[in-house]
Amino acid sequence: MEFVRNGDEIFPDLRVNIGSLELKNPVMTASGTFGYAREFENLMNLHRLGAVIVKGISLAPRSGNPPPRIVETACGMLNAIGLQNVGVERFIKEKMVYLQGLQIPVIVNILGDSIDEYQEITERLSGVKGIAAIEVNISCPNVKKGGVAFGTQAHMAKAVTEAVKMKSSVPVMVKLSPNVTDIAEMARAVEDGGADSVSLINTLIGMAIDLESRRPKLANVIGGLSGPAIKPVALRMVYQVAKAVSIPVIGIGGIDSTEDALEFMLAGASAVQIGTANFINPRVSEDIVEGMHRYVIDHNLSSIRELIGALEVK
Protein backbone atom coordinates (compact mmCIF):
# COMPACT_ATOMS: atom_id res chain seq x y z
CA MET A 1 0.00 0.00 0.00
CA GLU A 2 1.14 3.52 -0.75
CA PHE A 3 0.11 6.95 0.30
CA VAL A 4 -2.63 8.16 -2.01
CA ARG A 5 -2.77 11.87 -2.51
CA ASN A 6 -6.30 13.11 -2.62
CA GLY A 7 -6.03 16.78 -3.42
CA ASP A 8 -4.03 17.99 -0.45
CA GLU A 9 -5.11 15.13 1.76
CA ILE A 10 -2.92 12.13 2.41
CA PHE A 11 -5.01 9.02 2.73
CA PRO A 12 -4.96 6.97 4.79
CA ASP A 13 -3.46 9.58 7.07
CA LEU A 14 -0.97 7.99 9.43
CA ARG A 15 1.03 11.14 10.15
CA VAL A 16 1.79 11.98 13.77
CA ASN A 17 3.70 14.80 15.41
CA ILE A 18 6.29 14.34 18.11
CA GLY A 19 6.56 17.98 19.05
CA SER A 20 8.13 19.71 16.08
CA LEU A 21 9.06 16.41 14.47
CA GLU A 22 6.53 15.14 11.94
CA LEU A 23 6.53 11.40 11.19
CA LYS A 24 4.74 9.92 8.20
CA ASN A 25 3.53 7.12 10.48
CA PRO A 26 3.83 6.27 14.19
CA VAL A 27 6.15 3.26 13.83
CA MET A 28 9.79 3.48 14.90
CA THR A 29 12.34 0.80 15.67
CA ALA A 30 13.62 0.65 19.25
CA SER A 31 17.24 1.29 20.12
CA GLY A 32 19.44 -1.78 20.43
CA THR A 33 17.10 -4.01 18.47
CA PHE A 34 17.68 -2.69 14.96
CA GLY A 35 21.44 -2.27 14.77
CA TYR A 36 22.32 0.78 12.70
CA ALA A 37 19.42 0.03 10.28
CA ARG A 38 21.64 -1.20 7.45
CA GLU A 39 21.46 -4.75 8.85
CA PHE A 40 17.78 -4.76 7.81
CA GLU A 41 18.02 -3.16 4.38
CA ASN A 42 17.50 -6.40 2.46
CA LEU A 43 14.82 -7.70 4.77
CA MET A 44 12.32 -4.88 4.58
CA ASN A 45 11.67 -1.51 3.00
CA LEU A 46 13.29 0.87 5.48
CA HIS A 47 11.51 3.80 3.87
CA ARG A 48 8.20 2.57 5.22
CA LEU A 49 9.28 3.35 8.77
CA GLY A 50 8.12 6.44 10.64
CA ALA A 51 11.64 6.76 12.03
CA VAL A 52 14.58 4.62 12.91
CA ILE A 53 16.32 4.73 16.28
CA VAL A 54 19.84 3.37 16.29
CA LYS A 55 21.82 1.42 18.88
CA GLY A 56 22.77 3.50 21.94
CA ILE A 57 25.96 5.52 21.46
CA SER A 58 28.44 6.48 24.17
CA LEU A 59 31.39 8.86 24.04
CA ALA A 60 34.03 6.11 23.88
CA PRO A 61 33.48 2.68 22.29
CA ARG A 62 32.23 0.02 24.70
CA SER A 63 32.87 -3.68 24.28
CA GLY A 64 29.95 -4.80 26.42
CA ASN A 65 29.46 -7.64 28.90
CA PRO A 66 30.91 -11.16 28.79
CA PRO A 67 28.67 -13.97 27.49
CA PRO A 68 26.11 -15.35 28.01
CA ARG A 69 24.38 -12.06 27.34
CA ILE A 70 20.88 -13.23 26.55
CA VAL A 71 18.45 -15.80 27.85
CA GLU A 72 14.93 -16.55 26.78
CA THR A 73 12.18 -16.40 29.42
CA ALA A 74 8.43 -17.04 29.26
CA CYS A 75 7.15 -14.87 26.37
CA GLY A 76 10.22 -12.68 26.64
CA MET A 77 13.96 -12.45 26.93
CA LEU A 78 16.55 -11.02 29.28
CA ASN A 79 19.54 -9.17 27.89
CA ALA A 80 22.74 -7.90 29.42
CA ILE A 81 24.50 -6.69 26.30
CA GLY A 82 26.27 -4.04 28.34
CA LEU A 83 25.66 -1.23 25.87
CA GLN A 84 28.25 -2.44 23.39
CA ASN A 85 28.69 0.23 20.73
CA VAL A 86 31.26 1.80 18.41
CA GLY A 87 31.44 5.15 20.20
CA VAL A 88 30.34 8.52 18.91
CA GLU A 89 33.32 9.22 16.62
CA ARG A 90 33.14 5.96 14.70
CA PHE A 91 29.36 6.24 14.65
CA ILE A 92 29.59 9.58 12.87
CA LYS A 93 32.34 8.43 10.54
CA GLU A 94 31.13 4.92 9.69
CA LYS A 95 27.41 4.71 10.30
CA MET A 96 26.00 8.18 9.65
CA VAL A 97 26.84 8.24 5.95
CA TYR A 98 24.47 5.36 5.29
CA LEU A 99 21.81 6.77 7.60
CA GLN A 100 22.00 10.17 5.89
CA GLY A 101 21.09 8.45 2.65
CA LEU A 102 17.81 7.17 4.08
CA GLN A 103 14.73 9.25 3.42
CA ILE A 104 13.41 8.75 6.95
CA PRO A 105 14.09 10.53 10.23
CA VAL A 106 17.04 9.08 12.12
CA ILE A 107 16.96 9.33 15.89
CA VAL A 108 20.21 8.76 17.75
CA ASN A 109 20.01 7.11 21.16
CA ILE A 110 22.73 8.27 23.57
CA LEU A 111 24.00 7.09 26.92
CA GLY A 112 26.65 8.05 29.41
CA ASP A 113 27.91 7.48 32.90
CA SER A 114 28.10 11.11 33.88
CA ILE A 115 26.18 14.25 33.03
CA ASP A 116 29.30 15.63 31.36
CA GLU A 117 29.44 12.60 29.11
CA TYR A 118 25.83 12.99 27.99
CA GLN A 119 26.55 16.63 27.28
CA GLU A 120 29.71 15.92 25.34
CA ILE A 121 28.06 13.35 23.07
CA THR A 122 25.22 15.76 22.40
CA GLU A 123 27.69 18.46 21.53
CA ARG A 124 29.53 16.11 19.21
CA LEU A 125 26.29 15.11 17.47
CA SER A 126 24.83 18.57 17.07
CA GLY A 127 25.58 19.88 13.66
CA VAL A 128 25.91 16.37 12.19
CA LYS A 129 23.65 16.29 9.17
CA GLY A 130 20.71 13.89 9.09
CA ILE A 131 19.89 13.55 12.77
CA ALA A 132 16.21 14.28 13.39
CA ALA A 133 16.23 13.92 17.17
CA ILE A 134 18.18 12.59 20.11
CA GLU A 135 16.79 9.94 22.42
CA VAL A 136 18.40 9.95 25.85
CA ASN A 137 18.73 6.60 27.58
CA ILE A 138 18.70 7.47 31.28
CA SER A 139 18.59 3.87 32.51
CA CYS A 140 22.39 3.89 32.86
CA PRO A 141 24.26 3.98 36.15
CA ASN A 142 25.62 7.34 37.28
CA VAL A 143 29.19 6.38 38.06
CA LYS A 144 29.83 9.52 40.11
CA LYS A 145 26.79 8.82 42.27
CA GLY A 146 27.66 5.26 43.22
CA GLY A 147 26.11 3.69 40.15
CA VAL A 148 22.48 4.66 40.80
CA ALA A 149 20.70 4.86 37.46
CA PHE A 150 19.99 8.43 36.31
CA GLY A 151 16.47 7.43 35.49
CA THR A 152 15.57 6.30 39.00
CA GLN A 153 15.87 9.67 40.71
CA ALA A 154 13.81 12.60 39.57
CA HIS A 155 16.47 15.26 40.18
CA MET A 156 19.12 13.32 38.24
CA ALA A 157 16.74 12.60 35.38
CA LYS A 158 15.94 16.28 35.19
CA ALA A 159 19.59 17.30 35.35
CA VAL A 160 20.54 15.00 32.45
CA THR A 161 17.65 16.32 30.41
CA GLU A 162 18.65 19.94 31.03
CA ALA A 163 22.26 19.21 30.16
CA VAL A 164 21.37 17.54 26.87
CA LYS A 165 18.78 20.19 25.97
CA MET A 166 21.36 22.91 26.48
CA LYS A 167 23.63 21.43 23.80
CA SER A 168 21.18 19.87 21.39
CA SER A 169 20.26 21.44 18.09
CA VAL A 170 17.45 18.91 17.54
CA PRO A 171 14.41 17.77 19.60
CA VAL A 172 15.20 15.68 22.67
CA MET A 173 13.24 12.54 23.56
CA VAL A 174 13.96 11.13 27.00
CA LYS A 175 13.62 7.36 27.42
CA LEU A 176 12.29 6.45 30.83
CA SER A 177 13.29 3.53 32.99
CA PRO A 178 10.40 1.44 34.33
CA ASN A 179 12.45 0.38 37.34
CA VAL A 180 11.01 3.12 39.56
CA THR A 181 8.22 3.48 42.08
CA ASP A 182 6.40 6.26 40.27
CA ILE A 183 7.11 6.66 36.58
CA ALA A 184 4.77 9.65 36.25
CA GLU A 185 7.01 11.56 38.64
CA MET A 186 10.02 10.82 36.43
CA ALA A 187 8.11 11.92 33.36
CA ARG A 188 7.18 15.22 35.00
CA ALA A 189 10.80 15.74 36.06
CA VAL A 190 12.15 15.39 32.53
CA GLU A 191 9.32 17.53 31.18
CA ASP A 192 10.44 20.20 33.65
CA GLY A 193 13.98 19.67 32.40
CA GLY A 194 12.82 20.64 28.91
CA ALA A 195 12.29 17.25 27.23
CA ASP A 196 10.38 17.55 23.95
CA SER A 197 8.90 14.06 24.38
CA VAL A 198 9.24 10.93 26.50
CA SER A 199 9.56 7.33 25.35
CA LEU A 200 8.82 4.36 27.59
CA ILE A 201 9.50 1.74 28.67
CA ASN A 202 13.09 0.60 28.67
CA THR A 203 13.62 -2.98 29.87
CA LEU A 204 12.49 -4.20 33.29
CA ILE A 205 15.36 -5.52 35.38
CA GLY A 206 15.09 -9.25 35.97
CA MET A 207 17.09 -12.41 36.35
CA ALA A 208 17.07 -16.12 35.50
CA ILE A 209 18.68 -19.00 37.37
CA ASP A 210 19.93 -22.36 36.22
CA LEU A 211 18.90 -24.80 38.93
CA GLU A 212 21.25 -27.54 37.79
CA SER A 213 24.43 -25.49 38.06
CA ARG A 214 23.05 -23.12 40.75
CA ARG A 215 24.28 -20.21 38.70
CA PRO A 216 22.63 -17.18 37.12
CA LYS A 217 21.93 -17.72 33.44
CA LEU A 218 23.46 -14.36 32.51
CA ALA A 219 27.14 -13.67 33.15
CA ASN A 220 26.07 -10.24 34.37
CA VAL A 221 23.65 -11.94 36.84
CA ILE A 222 20.84 -9.48 36.09
CA GLY A 223 19.51 -8.19 32.79
CA GLY A 224 16.70 -6.32 31.09
CA LEU A 225 13.42 -8.08 30.35
CA SER A 226 11.74 -7.32 27.03
CA GLY A 227 9.16 -8.82 24.70
CA PRO A 228 5.45 -9.67 25.03
CA ALA A 229 5.89 -10.46 28.74
CA ILE A 230 6.31 -6.75 29.58
CA LYS A 231 3.48 -5.35 27.47
CA PRO A 232 0.86 -5.04 30.24
CA VAL A 233 3.31 -3.17 32.46
CA ALA A 234 4.35 -0.91 29.60
CA LEU A 235 0.74 -0.12 28.68
CA ARG A 236 -0.07 0.82 32.26
CA MET A 237 2.97 3.10 32.47
CA VAL A 238 2.21 4.81 29.15
CA TYR A 239 -1.34 5.39 30.36
CA GLN A 240 -0.14 6.96 33.63
CA VAL A 241 2.54 9.07 31.99
CA ALA A 242 0.26 10.34 29.23
CA LYS A 243 -2.06 11.66 31.91
CA ALA A 244 0.78 13.28 33.84
CA VAL A 245 2.57 15.27 31.14
CA SER A 246 1.63 17.45 28.20
CA ILE A 247 4.53 16.52 25.92
CA PRO A 248 4.09 13.63 23.45
CA VAL A 249 4.55 10.09 24.75
CA ILE A 250 6.06 7.25 22.73
CA GLY A 251 5.02 3.72 23.75
CA ILE A 252 7.47 0.81 23.87
CA GLY A 253 7.25 -2.68 25.28
CA GLY A 254 6.35 -6.04 23.81
CA ILE A 255 4.70 -4.69 20.67
CA ASP A 256 4.62 -7.26 17.89
CA SER A 257 1.39 -6.54 16.02
CA THR A 258 -0.73 -3.67 14.74
CA GLU A 259 -3.22 -4.36 17.52
CA ASP A 260 -0.53 -4.03 20.19
CA ALA A 261 0.64 -0.74 18.69
CA LEU A 262 -2.87 0.70 18.52
CA GLU A 263 -3.55 -0.25 22.15
CA PHE A 264 -0.55 1.89 23.13
CA MET A 265 -1.97 4.77 21.11
CA LEU A 266 -5.33 4.45 22.85
CA ALA A 267 -3.47 4.56 26.17
CA GLY A 268 -2.02 7.91 25.12
CA ALA A 269 1.02 7.22 22.95
CA SER A 270 1.50 9.44 19.89
CA ALA A 271 3.85 6.88 18.38
CA VAL A 272 5.40 3.52 19.19
CA GLN A 273 8.72 1.72 19.03
CA ILE A 274 9.18 -1.92 18.07
CA GLY A 275 11.99 -3.77 19.85
CA THR A 276 12.40 -7.48 20.50
CA ALA A 277 9.83 -8.34 17.79
CA ASN A 278 12.44 -7.34 15.16
CA PHE A 279 14.48 -10.39 16.18
CA ILE A 280 11.66 -12.79 15.42
CA ASN A 281 10.30 -11.13 12.30
CA PRO A 282 12.76 -8.65 10.79
CA ARG A 283 9.99 -7.00 8.77
CA VAL A 284 7.50 -6.70 11.61
CA SER A 285 7.65 -2.88 11.68
CA GLU A 286 6.69 -2.65 8.03
CA ASP A 287 3.89 -5.17 8.63
CA ILE A 288 2.59 -2.99 11.47
CA VAL A 289 2.56 0.10 9.24
CA GLU A 290 0.56 -1.84 6.66
CA GLY A 291 -1.82 -3.02 9.37
CA MET A 292 -2.35 0.59 10.44
CA HIS A 293 -3.21 1.59 6.87
CA ARG A 294 -5.86 -1.11 6.80
CA TYR A 295 -7.17 -0.23 10.24
CA VAL A 296 -7.64 3.44 9.38
CA ILE A 297 -9.49 2.53 6.19
CA ASP A 298 -11.59 -0.23 7.72
CA HIS A 299 -12.62 1.95 10.64
CA ASN A 300 -13.25 5.06 8.57
CA LEU A 301 -10.90 7.20 10.59
CA SER A 302 -9.97 10.59 9.18
CA SER A 303 -6.52 10.11 10.70
CA ILE A 304 -4.73 7.70 12.97
CA ARG A 305 -4.34 10.63 15.36
CA GLU A 306 -7.97 10.09 16.37
CA LEU A 307 -6.80 7.11 18.39
CA ILE A 308 -4.23 8.91 20.52
CA GLY A 309 -5.48 8.85 24.11
CA ALA A 310 -8.95 7.81 22.98
CA LEU A 311 -9.25 5.16 25.67
CA GLU A 312 -12.63 5.24 27.35
CA VAL A 313 -12.36 4.56 31.05
CA LYS A 314 -15.69 4.15 32.77
Place this chain on the structure above:
Amino acid sequence: MTQYQEKAKITRFEQLSENIVRLTLYSPDIAAATKPGQFVMIKAGKGKDPLLRRPFSVHQTTSDGHLQILFKVVGRGTDMLARRKEGEEISVFGPLGKGYKIEKSKPACLVGGGLGIAPLLLLAKSISRMKMDTSKDVIILGGRSADEIKALVKDFKQFGIKVLVATDDGSLGHHGFVTDVMKNTRLADDSVVYTCGPEMMMMAVKNICAIKGLQCQVSIESVMACGMGACLGCTKHTKDNRYVHVCLDGPVFNAEDLKWNL
Protein backbone atom coordinates in the same frame (compact mmCIF):
# COMPACT_ATOMS: atom_id res chain seq x y z
CA MET B 1 24.67 -11.44 1.03
CA THR B 2 20.94 -11.68 0.59
CA GLN B 3 18.76 -13.26 3.22
CA TYR B 4 15.20 -14.43 2.96
CA GLN B 5 12.30 -15.06 5.27
CA GLU B 6 10.34 -17.95 3.80
CA LYS B 7 7.27 -19.93 4.74
CA ALA B 8 8.66 -23.37 4.08
CA LYS B 9 6.58 -26.48 3.70
CA ILE B 10 7.83 -29.61 5.44
CA THR B 11 8.11 -32.09 2.60
CA ARG B 12 9.71 -34.91 4.53
CA PHE B 13 9.98 -35.86 8.19
CA GLU B 14 12.53 -38.49 9.20
CA GLN B 15 12.97 -39.80 12.72
CA LEU B 16 16.58 -40.95 12.50
CA SER B 17 16.72 -42.20 16.07
CA GLU B 18 14.79 -41.78 19.28
CA ASN B 19 15.57 -38.08 19.58
CA ILE B 20 17.17 -37.11 16.29
CA VAL B 21 15.02 -35.72 13.51
CA ARG B 22 15.74 -34.65 9.97
CA LEU B 23 13.37 -32.20 8.31
CA THR B 24 13.29 -31.55 4.59
CA LEU B 25 11.81 -28.15 3.78
CA TYR B 26 10.79 -26.59 0.50
CA SER B 27 12.58 -23.27 0.78
CA PRO B 28 13.88 -22.43 -2.70
CA ASP B 29 15.36 -18.97 -2.12
CA ILE B 30 17.28 -19.94 0.99
CA ALA B 31 18.36 -23.31 -0.41
CA ALA B 32 19.80 -21.66 -3.51
CA ALA B 33 21.74 -19.07 -1.51
CA THR B 34 23.19 -21.28 1.24
CA LYS B 35 26.89 -22.09 1.46
CA PRO B 36 28.31 -24.89 3.62
CA GLY B 37 28.47 -23.98 7.31
CA GLN B 38 25.77 -21.32 7.14
CA PHE B 39 22.67 -21.59 9.31
CA VAL B 40 18.99 -20.68 9.41
CA MET B 41 16.74 -19.37 12.18
CA ILE B 42 13.49 -21.30 12.55
CA LYS B 43 10.34 -20.48 14.48
CA ALA B 44 9.57 -23.74 16.27
CA GLY B 45 6.01 -23.01 17.38
CA LYS B 46 3.31 -20.62 16.31
CA GLY B 47 2.66 -18.39 19.32
CA LYS B 48 4.78 -16.17 21.55
CA ASP B 49 6.19 -18.96 23.67
CA PRO B 50 8.89 -19.94 23.02
CA LEU B 51 9.46 -16.45 21.69
CA LEU B 52 12.73 -16.64 19.80
CA ARG B 53 13.68 -18.51 16.68
CA ARG B 54 16.15 -21.38 17.02
CA PRO B 55 19.40 -21.61 15.01
CA PHE B 56 20.15 -24.72 12.95
CA SER B 57 22.97 -25.44 10.54
CA VAL B 58 21.90 -26.21 7.00
CA HIS B 59 22.47 -29.94 6.64
CA GLN B 60 21.89 -30.28 2.92
CA THR B 61 20.40 -28.39 -0.01
CA THR B 62 19.17 -29.64 -3.35
CA SER B 63 18.95 -27.91 -6.69
CA ASP B 64 15.18 -28.38 -6.70
CA GLY B 65 14.72 -25.96 -3.81
CA HIS B 66 14.88 -28.19 -0.78
CA LEU B 67 16.85 -27.67 2.37
CA GLN B 68 17.41 -30.04 5.25
CA ILE B 69 18.10 -29.56 8.92
CA LEU B 70 19.18 -32.27 11.31
CA PHE B 71 18.53 -31.74 14.99
CA LYS B 72 18.34 -33.35 18.37
CA VAL B 73 15.49 -32.76 20.80
CA VAL B 74 17.07 -30.98 23.78
CA GLY B 75 14.36 -28.60 24.99
CA ARG B 76 11.03 -26.99 24.28
CA GLY B 77 11.77 -25.53 20.88
CA THR B 78 13.27 -28.65 19.39
CA ASP B 79 10.50 -30.73 20.96
CA MET B 80 7.86 -28.60 19.22
CA LEU B 81 9.73 -28.82 15.95
CA ALA B 82 9.91 -32.59 16.27
CA ARG B 83 6.11 -32.69 16.51
CA ARG B 84 5.56 -30.86 13.25
CA LYS B 85 4.07 -32.90 10.41
CA GLU B 86 4.73 -33.23 6.72
CA GLY B 87 2.71 -30.66 4.80
CA GLU B 88 2.86 -28.05 7.58
CA GLU B 89 4.60 -24.72 7.02
CA ILE B 90 7.28 -23.21 9.20
CA SER B 91 8.99 -19.85 9.04
CA VAL B 92 12.65 -20.07 8.03
CA PHE B 93 15.07 -17.15 7.92
CA GLY B 94 18.46 -17.34 6.27
CA PRO B 95 21.01 -18.16 5.09
CA LEU B 96 22.97 -16.58 7.94
CA GLY B 97 26.56 -16.29 9.03
CA LYS B 98 29.88 -17.12 7.44
CA GLY B 99 30.46 -20.76 6.58
CA TYR B 100 33.51 -22.90 5.89
CA LYS B 101 36.18 -21.61 3.54
CA ILE B 102 36.89 -24.51 1.24
CA GLU B 103 40.56 -24.76 0.28
CA LYS B 104 40.24 -26.27 -3.17
CA SER B 105 43.86 -27.25 -3.61
CA LYS B 106 44.42 -28.80 -0.19
CA PRO B 107 43.40 -32.18 1.22
CA ALA B 108 40.31 -31.97 3.42
CA CYS B 109 39.65 -33.71 6.71
CA LEU B 110 36.09 -33.37 8.02
CA VAL B 111 35.55 -34.24 11.68
CA GLY B 112 32.01 -34.32 13.05
CA GLY B 113 30.70 -35.44 16.41
CA GLY B 114 27.06 -35.93 17.39
CA LEU B 115 24.83 -33.24 15.98
CA GLY B 116 27.95 -31.47 14.76
CA ILE B 117 27.70 -33.81 11.83
CA ALA B 118 24.81 -31.69 10.53
CA PRO B 119 26.67 -29.00 8.55
CA LEU B 120 29.30 -31.40 7.24
CA LEU B 121 27.01 -33.11 4.73
CA LEU B 122 26.59 -29.98 2.63
CA LEU B 123 30.31 -29.31 3.06
CA ALA B 124 31.19 -32.82 1.85
CA LYS B 125 28.97 -32.36 -1.18
CA SER B 126 30.54 -29.01 -2.05
CA ILE B 127 34.04 -30.38 -1.60
CA SER B 128 33.28 -33.36 -3.84
CA ARG B 129 32.02 -31.00 -6.54
CA MET B 130 34.65 -28.30 -6.26
CA LYS B 131 37.75 -30.43 -6.09
CA MET B 132 39.31 -32.39 -8.94
CA ASP B 133 40.86 -34.93 -6.62
CA THR B 134 39.34 -36.11 -3.33
CA SER B 135 41.53 -39.19 -2.93
CA LYS B 136 43.45 -37.62 -0.05
CA ASP B 137 40.27 -36.39 1.68
CA VAL B 138 38.71 -38.10 4.69
CA ILE B 139 35.51 -37.73 6.69
CA ILE B 140 35.55 -38.84 10.34
CA LEU B 141 32.17 -39.14 12.03
CA GLY B 142 31.48 -39.90 15.67
CA GLY B 143 28.46 -40.55 17.83
CA ARG B 144 27.24 -42.34 20.92
CA SER B 145 26.15 -45.47 19.10
CA ALA B 146 25.41 -46.97 15.70
CA ASP B 147 21.79 -46.05 16.24
CA GLU B 148 22.61 -42.35 16.27
CA ILE B 149 24.73 -42.15 13.14
CA LYS B 150 24.18 -45.18 10.92
CA ALA B 151 21.76 -43.45 8.56
CA LEU B 152 24.09 -40.46 8.27
CA VAL B 153 27.17 -42.51 7.48
CA LYS B 154 25.31 -43.88 4.48
CA ASP B 155 24.59 -40.35 3.21
CA PHE B 156 28.23 -39.32 3.50
CA LYS B 157 29.39 -42.33 1.52
CA GLN B 158 27.65 -41.13 -1.66
CA PHE B 159 30.38 -38.57 -2.40
CA GLY B 160 33.18 -41.07 -2.93
CA ILE B 161 35.23 -39.64 -0.10
CA LYS B 162 36.68 -42.04 2.48
CA VAL B 163 34.46 -42.21 5.59
CA LEU B 164 35.72 -43.39 9.00
CA VAL B 165 33.48 -43.88 12.02
CA ALA B 166 33.87 -43.95 15.79
CA THR B 167 31.23 -44.64 18.42
CA ASP B 168 31.39 -44.30 22.19
CA ASP B 169 30.00 -47.81 22.67
CA GLY B 170 31.82 -49.46 19.79
CA SER B 171 28.60 -50.46 18.05
CA LEU B 172 29.87 -49.00 14.77
CA GLY B 173 33.44 -48.42 13.61
CA HIS B 174 36.19 -47.59 16.08
CA HIS B 175 35.31 -48.00 19.77
CA GLY B 176 36.19 -44.56 21.12
CA PHE B 177 36.51 -40.97 20.00
CA VAL B 178 36.82 -39.32 16.60
CA THR B 179 40.03 -37.80 17.86
CA ASP B 180 41.54 -41.29 18.29
CA VAL B 181 40.73 -41.97 14.66
CA MET B 182 42.12 -38.61 13.65
CA LYS B 183 45.40 -39.26 15.46
CA ASN B 184 45.76 -42.63 13.76
CA THR B 185 44.99 -41.31 10.30
CA ARG B 186 47.86 -40.18 8.14
CA LEU B 187 47.00 -36.63 7.11
CA ALA B 188 49.00 -34.69 4.52
CA ASP B 189 50.94 -31.76 5.98
CA ASP B 190 48.83 -29.25 4.13
CA SER B 191 45.47 -30.80 5.10
CA VAL B 192 42.70 -28.49 6.22
CA VAL B 193 40.54 -29.75 9.06
CA TYR B 194 36.87 -28.73 9.07
CA THR B 195 35.11 -29.62 12.28
CA CYS B 196 31.84 -29.29 14.17
CA GLY B 197 30.65 -31.01 17.33
CA PRO B 198 30.57 -30.73 21.10
CA GLU B 199 32.99 -28.09 22.42
CA MET B 200 35.14 -30.68 24.19
CA MET B 201 35.57 -32.57 20.95
CA MET B 202 36.38 -29.48 18.91
CA MET B 203 38.98 -28.42 21.43
CA ALA B 204 40.63 -31.84 21.22
CA VAL B 205 40.56 -31.62 17.41
CA LYS B 206 42.06 -28.15 17.57
CA ASN B 207 44.86 -29.40 19.84
CA ILE B 208 45.73 -32.21 17.45
CA CYS B 209 45.80 -29.69 14.59
CA ALA B 210 48.08 -27.43 16.59
CA ILE B 211 50.52 -30.29 17.14
CA LYS B 212 50.39 -31.41 13.51
CA GLY B 213 50.49 -27.83 12.26
CA LEU B 214 47.21 -28.10 10.36
CA GLN B 215 44.74 -25.33 9.59
CA CYS B 216 41.53 -25.94 11.55
CA GLN B 217 38.11 -24.39 10.92
CA VAL B 218 35.53 -24.87 13.68
CA SER B 219 31.80 -24.19 13.70
CA ILE B 220 30.74 -22.99 17.14
CA GLU B 221 27.45 -22.25 18.90
CA SER B 222 26.13 -19.58 21.20
CA VAL B 223 22.72 -18.48 22.35
CA MET B 224 21.15 -16.26 19.75
CA ALA B 225 18.17 -13.95 19.65
CA CYS B 226 18.29 -12.56 16.10
CA GLY B 227 20.95 -14.47 14.12
CA MET B 228 21.72 -11.41 12.01
CA GLY B 229 23.75 -8.90 13.99
CA ALA B 230 20.97 -6.84 15.53
CA CYS B 231 20.94 -7.94 19.18
CA LEU B 232 24.69 -8.31 19.88
CA GLY B 233 23.83 -11.22 22.16
CA CYS B 234 25.93 -13.98 20.62
CA THR B 235 29.44 -12.98 21.68
CA LYS B 236 32.42 -15.25 22.22
CA HIS B 237 35.95 -14.35 23.32
CA THR B 238 38.84 -14.37 20.89
CA LYS B 239 42.23 -15.50 22.12
CA ASP B 240 43.29 -11.87 22.59
CA ASN B 241 40.14 -11.20 24.62
CA ARG B 242 38.19 -9.27 22.07
CA TYR B 243 34.59 -10.19 21.29
CA VAL B 244 33.30 -11.73 18.10
CA HIS B 245 29.66 -12.29 17.19
CA VAL B 246 28.93 -15.88 16.29
CA CYS B 247 26.07 -15.02 13.92
CA LEU B 248 28.02 -12.44 11.90
CA ASP B 249 31.70 -13.30 12.21
CA GLY B 250 30.96 -17.05 12.40
CA PRO B 251 29.65 -19.60 13.15
CA VAL B 252 32.81 -20.89 11.44
CA PHE B 253 36.10 -19.55 12.78
CA ASN B 254 39.76 -20.42 12.58
CA ALA B 255 40.22 -22.48 15.72
CA GLU B 256 43.35 -20.64 16.80
CA ASP B 257 41.60 -17.26 16.74
CA LEU B 258 39.26 -18.24 19.56
CA LYS B 259 39.74 -18.54 23.28
CA TRP B 260 39.17 -22.09 24.49
CA ASN B 261 38.45 -22.30 28.18
CA LEU B 262 36.90 -25.61 29.05
